[in-house]
């Protein structure tokens with residue numbers, strides 16, 4: 439996940455973790471299970487688990503290799519990774535293009551396996567850069583690609599080198615098995631997703647022809663499994679929230695601090711922020727979010743299930759009551775509404791001067807279709823103070839997206855193959871609460887679907903952008919099989935795009 443001048447990376451993560459801990463918190467039996475499982479995790483001494491020198495699975499093996507190439511951003515150098523991928527993909531018969539950026543060693547990589555051209559290409563996008571690490575907080579080398587206890591550890595194991603390894607191995611398998619293709623299959627390892635500005639949107643400006651496709655598979659939704667290894671649900675993101683920045687500027691009289699005046703801009707700004715943070719935006723469920731919460735209702739039990747149903751189908755009073763309970767989970771809180779977060783503040787320069795102005799920046803994540811200017815007007819009403827100007831920030835807005843249709847061949851194949859791979863799981867579209875590189879395609883009307891293609895537990899989700907990030911080898915295998923079958927179905931000659939709904943109706 440990315441930041442576009444803002445730090446929005448995987449803001450989802452701690453939150454998404456809470457999705458399950460939410461259920462756990464509200465069930466005594468589940469709470470007990472949580473304590474037991476946490477105790478289990480915490481009590482495993484490092485010495486007891488065996489480190490394997492050679493990962494036994496091709497996807498895990500590739501993941502270990504690419505974790506060893508440190509692509510932390512900044513500086514986000516991806517040239518060595520492009521070299522490694524280039525050798526693999528060329529050997530398998532792909533044509534390879536590498537696009538340098540003005541930043542040294544920060545390159546975009548595109549490999550293409552030709553089809554007969556009777557259908558437009560499918561593109562798999564995986565960002566090659568990762569966020570940095572707090573090295574001293576890891577129990578092993580974050581760039582060692584270490585396999586331990588059935589898991590590959592390292593920065594990017596989940597976000598998104600794990601996905602890159604799965605997408606790459608699934609695409610390479612098409613070539614190995616000589617699957618006749620109706621459309622080109624394009625694999626892309628893009629640079630600068632975690633930081634911008636030389637990301638996929640930058641590349642699209644001059645090299646669109648290389649990345650044009652009928653639809654795109656990217657990072658996004660989650661495959662969440664319980665401690666019993668059973669996958670509960672598969673969410674496939676079909677839309678991202680948009681981003682807007684709003685700036686509050688308070689002005690007053692600049693003077694000696696020994697003679698305070700009532701128009702102190704820092705005080706005015708503090709009051710304005712207090713009013714804004716006390717305000718809660720209303721619940722606003724998109725079609726995808728309704729289906730997502732219906733799925734959560736199906737996969738949970740008791741009161742929790744009833745709250746989710748009330749949120750989707752209840753009276754206004756029931757929705758408010760459900761909102762107040764469900765919103766204890768920050769991810770679910772964010773999915774169902776526009777969010778407003780103060781993120782930067784500045785004012786004053788020395789202790790004996792009252793400054794003439796003070797400024798705060800708000801980061802807003804908006805449900806698709808929300809007019810950012812309407813949020814400026816809302817902030818003005820909330821602040822209601824002539825000393826505080828409310829203006830749209832210079833960098834915003836980053837356009838949101840029209841949701842990608844669930845009727846495309848790609849979505850249908852993903853849903854079907856997810857059901858085949860994890861028969862007990864519900865599959866649901868999903869509004870991604872943060873941002874990804876999907877805008878490069880979505881802004882051109884190309885459908886983009888997002889998935890982290892491996893079952894993960896809440897504990898593993900918490901490690902994403904955190905410490906001891908890891909993914910299980912079994913999950914990588916399952917994800918590779920599922921994505922391979924999806925590609926074979928969507929790009930293979932003679933495939934007619936089987937429909938998931940024929941097998942398992944959505945609720």
Ligand SMILES: [Zn+2]
Nearest residue numbers: 439597598657
């Ligand atoms: Zn990511």
